[in-house]
Amino acid sequence: MQVRESIDENADDFFAALSDWLTIPSISGDPACSAEVRRSAEWLVAQLRATGFPIAEVWETAEGQGLPAVYAEWPADDPAAPIALVYGHHDVQPVEPLEEWDSQPFEPVQRDGLLFGRGASDDKGQVFFHLLGVRANLAASGRQAPPVTIKILVEGEEESGSTHFADLLRSQRERLNCDVVVVTDTSMWAADVPSMCVGMRGIIDAQIDLRGPTRDLHSGSFGGAVPNPLHVMADLLAGLHDTDGRVTIPAFYQKVLPISDVERELIARLPFDEKAWLAEAGNSGATVGEAGYGTLERIWARPTAEVNGMWGGYTGPGGKTIIPAQAHAKLSFRLVARQEPAEIIDGLRQYVREHVPAGLEARVTSEGNGVRPCFSAPESPAVQAGRRAMERAFGREVLFTREGGSGPEADLAEILDAPLVFIAVGLDADRVHAPNERVDMDLLLKGAEAAAYLWDEFAAAAGSLTSGR
Amino acid sequence: MQVRESIDENADDFFAALSDWLTIPSISGDPACSAEVRRSAEWLVAQLRATGFPIAEVWETAEGQGLPAVYAEWPADDPAAPIALVYGHHDVQPVEPLEEWDSQPFEPVQRDGLLFGRGASDDKGQVFFHLLGVRANLAASGRQAPPVTIKILVEGEEESGSTHFADLLRSQRERLNCDVVVVTDTSMWAADVPSMCVGMRGIIDAQIDLRGPTRDLHSGSFGGAVPNPLHVMADLLAGLHDTDGRVTIPAFYQKVLPISDVERELIARLPFDEKAWLAEAGNSGATVGEAGYGTLERIWARPTAEVNGMWGGYTGPGGKTIIPAQAHAKLSFRLVARQEPAEIIDGLRQYVREHVPAGLEARVTSEGNGVRPCFSAPESPAVQAGRRAMERAFGREVLFTREGGSGPEADLAEILDAPLVFIAVGLDADRVHAPNERVDMDLLLKGAEAAAYLWDEFAAAAGSLTSGR
Numbered sequence: 001m002q003v004r005e006s007i008d009e010n011a012d013d014f015f016a017a018l019s020d021w022l023t024i025p026s027i028s029g030d031p032a033c034s035a036e037v038r039r040s041a042e043w044l045v046a047q048l049r050a051t052g053f054p055i056a057e058v059w060e061t062a063e064g065q066g067l068p069a070v071y072a073e074w075p076a077d078d079p080a081a082p083i084a085l086v087y088g089h090h091d092v093q094p095v096e097p098l099e100e101w102d103s104q105p106f107e108p109v110q111r112d113g114l115l116f117g118r119g120a121s122d123d124k125g126q127v128f129f130h131l132l133g134v135r136a137n138l139a140a141s142g143r144q145a146p147p148v149t150i151k152i153l154v155e156g157e158e159e160s161g162s163t164h165f166a167d168l169l170r171s172q173r174e175r176l177n178c179d180v181v182v183v184t185d186t187s188m189w190a191a192d193v194p195s196m197c198v199g200m201r202g203i204i205d206a207q208i209d210l211r212g213p214t215r216d217l218h219s220g221s222f223g224g225a226v227p228n229p230l231h232v233m234a235d236l237l238a239g240l241h242d243t244d245g246r247v248t249i250p251a252f253y254q255k256v257l258p259i260s261d262v263e264r265e266l267i268a269r270l271p272f273d274e275k276a277w278l279a280e281a282g283n284s285g286a287t288v289g290e291a292g293y294g295t296l297e298r299i300w301a302r303p304t305a306e307v308n309g310m311w312g313g314y315t316g317p318g319g320k321t322i323i324p325a326q327a328h329a330k331l332s333f334r335l336v337a338r339q340e341p342a343e344i345i346d347g348l349r350q351y352v353r354e355h356v357p358a359g360l361e362a363r364v365t366s367e368g369n370g371v372r373p374c375f376s377a378p379e380s381p382a383v384q385a386g387r388r389a390m391e392r393a394f395g396r397e398v399l400f401t402r403e404g405g406s407g408p409e410a411d412l413a414e415i416l417d418a419p420l421v422f423i424a425v426g427l428d429a430d431r432v433h434a435p436n437e438r439v440d441m442d443l444l445l446k447g448a449e450a451a452a453y454l455w456d457e458f459a460a461a462a463g464s465l466t467s468g469r
Numbered sequence: 470m471q472v473r474e475s476i477d478e479n480a481d482d483f484f485a486a487l488s489d490w491l492t493i494p495s496i497s498g499d500p501a502c503s504a505e506v507r508r509s510a511e512w513l514v515a516q517l518r519a520t521g522f523p524i525a526e527v528w529e530t531a532e533g534q535g536l537p538a539v540y541a542e543w544p545a546d547d548p549a550a551p552i553a554l555v556y557g558h559h560d561v562q563p564v565e566p567l568e569e570w571d572s573q574p575f576e577p578v579q580r581d582g583l584l585f586g587r588g589a590s591d592d593k594g595q596v597f598f599h600l601l602g603v604r605a606n607l608a609a610s611g612r613q614a615p616p617v618t619i620k621i622l623v624e625g626e627e628e629s630g631s632t633h634f635a636d637l638l639r640s641q642r643e644r645l646n647c648d649v650v651v652v653t654d655t656s657m658w659a660a661d662v663p664s665m666c667v668g669m670r671g672i673i674d675a676q677i678d679l680r681g682p683t684r685d686l687h688s689g690s691f692g693g694a695v696p697n698p699l700h701v702m703a704d705l706l707a708g709l710h711d712t713d714g715r716v717t718i719p720a721f722y723q724k725v726l727p728i729s730d731v732e733r734e735l736i737a738r739l740p741f742d743e744k745a746w747l748a749e750a751g752n753s754g755a756t757v758g759e760a761g762y763g764t765l766e767r768i769w770a771r772p773t774a775e776v777n778g779m780w781g782g783y784t785g786p787g788g789k790t791i792i793p794a795q796a797h798a799k800l801s802f803r804l805v806a807r808q809e810p811a812e813i814i815d816g817l818r819q820y821v822r823e824h825v826p827a828g829l830e831a832r833v834t835s836e837g838n839g840v841r842p843c844f845s846a847p848e849s850p851a852v853q854a855g856r857r858a859m860e861r862a863f864g865r866e867v868l869f870t871r872e873g874g875s876g877p878e879a880d881l882a883e884i885l886d887a888p889l890v891f892i893a894v895g896l897d898a899d900r901v902h903a904p905n906e907r908v909d910m911d912l913l914l915k916g917a918e919a920a921a922y923l924w925d926e927f928a929a930a931a932g933s934l935t936s937g938r
Contacts, residue, residue: 201689205788214751220670220874223803224773225758226750230706230798231776237700238707278828281695282683282794285828289694304693307700308791313778314799318836319674321801321874322777325751329699330783332790334692359747359754367787405689405790 028091133451204370300402341370602920673839769871810839
């Protein structure tokens, strides 16, 4: 039996079971739904066992204070075979505004080849295709075990900030040991343009607080002769970029991995409609940004400094003629491989120190440690194996994308010390996080097919995947 | 009898009467005190009549909807004599915080040569010295009428924005006709450094609103490739000044009257303690501002652009990774003679238009028409006459100052088309607008003395004062 044959044979059961899972409102951000998140985990464990995983467990987080993850493992017969860890999540986003849903978010319905329901795409549907995939792999090979050891880790807190995820990875570091991490929680360029993500930008936030006079000063008495914190803040923020749109913070670009010619060439081949993209941003003008890079390169592969908020002085109706005592700004930096969040904040501190005049006090703070960027080179063995699996499933060339935003993926790569391969079939059109979330049912089956081929491709590339052991 | 002799003889009665006036809580900003403002006006009319003014009237404003002013007139015998109009106000500031007063604000007490009470300096005490002054002038000359026609206009809404003052000036333009306006509502440099104000900066406010995307954008998806309104606002505000601290708005300095060498020299002779002044602003650093000017020149005689407030994007706790849809800033410009508020706003509009990139919408608005600056050259005949009067009263050289802030004085100069002469003896130490307002009783008597001499000096300078008729 061929992989595709097995998948088609089991497709009805697959969607019936997935629809059952989608009835569980596992909203991790809503404390009232904690029991449902737990029910969702238990449901998945049962399915993994039924699929044949010899190990399938609910994993508590924060000693039972957090929301549970699911772990499963199916060892290859060959103990030297590569170990692949699949990552996804079983919790979902809240559903408000409910009145904008055409059907109930937790009563899944099929229509025109689409399955509607909260979690259909993000991420239950995509996690679930792995169960169909491994079954198809075994059906096609006629063996009792997969050609590589498959571990599956399905988080229950991704939509509420992955609060305990890094701790879980560290405490279970031994059992999660692997040669490659398969991330199934992203999207493709389009249904007819299959693609794989190869990187996500990291992020670190910062706040700049400037304090000048001890109180607001009368601008008639002092205006024009003492530093105005708002002017200094404007200078600081305006000076963050040079005329080429490059960030001026010391050493900001020092560790940035340049985009390879291969990747640039592949990005350039994506059918990108810049005008439509700009319109989506409500902008009828032109794109801006770092000189020498295209829009997709700028939002995927180049770091940025963005001011997210600023405030100071009088902001009510009418006017107030003051030199305000304080000025504040919130910033965030999108980072690319190999920038280190802490080093960026050090650079910002130096920049502020060098630019704030005497008589003003400046403070730069940052909450948390930020998120490191992650990146897997398109030409790396793991990504190439994934690409072959995707190309076999889709029957056409697979291109590469990155994502501008950030998730727990960098923790996976870093704590488990393994390359990431993004295998996912979601679409921008899936309306994840929004009303009427849906998934393209044909694409889910393609995902299962790609997942089935993936284990063979990893087995075939065993030498290069396990060389780092 | 000499002027000073007459003043000393009447001093006790003067302070007794003033103390009586100070018991009336004529707080124009408090609607509950409207009747008290009216009672204060009526009280003053009675005092003016008792002093000998043949005309003394309550003048309604806004057809009785506003708070009343007081008008009085004492014609010179010679119909060709100069006409001087004295300006002051009889309303006072609110008294909160009441617990910080050492005595009740409307129960005046004398202590150590100081008279404490709301309005003691600003402006009842100073208005009232004119009545003592004109009496001393007549006592010294032995005549029945002053040597110049004296008109007195005492406003009842100065502390609440002079809402109806310009209208009053326009509607009473004929009766207020004069050759010189004597403003008695400012302060001197110090008790031992008598001085006269010769100018006040004008002001115009503005708001800049920038609108970019139709909604806040996810900075992961769009950051680095579309214009961020906060960045553009920072650029706009940072670019308002060049590296010499000069305002970059087109034609901003075009009409500015340069400071004369005479005035610069006189300003330089004021005993200015810059360190103490900076400390008052809560600043331990250094002064800043337009290159080529000292601190007093910068705050008195040079125009400025100040950002009074700015806001946009996320300003709550933590961070939010957005490119915000909007950014806003409130500005005010302090203006010096002969800048025109409306032209400054035109210049700002041009500046914003030239600096905002495509895809962002910018709006510049300004409330009201602003306040024109006012200025009387130190070497002008009216100021020189006033200076001689002050020097006779104080027995020493009188220096010149300006004020950085703005009041209804520009309306007086402009609508009545007459030069301003500032005769006042208030001090910064008087705590006007604050708890424990007080006045130096000796200085009030010096003020009366200067006012008495002033009418003779004006009479002596009649030719140059009335040449413009």
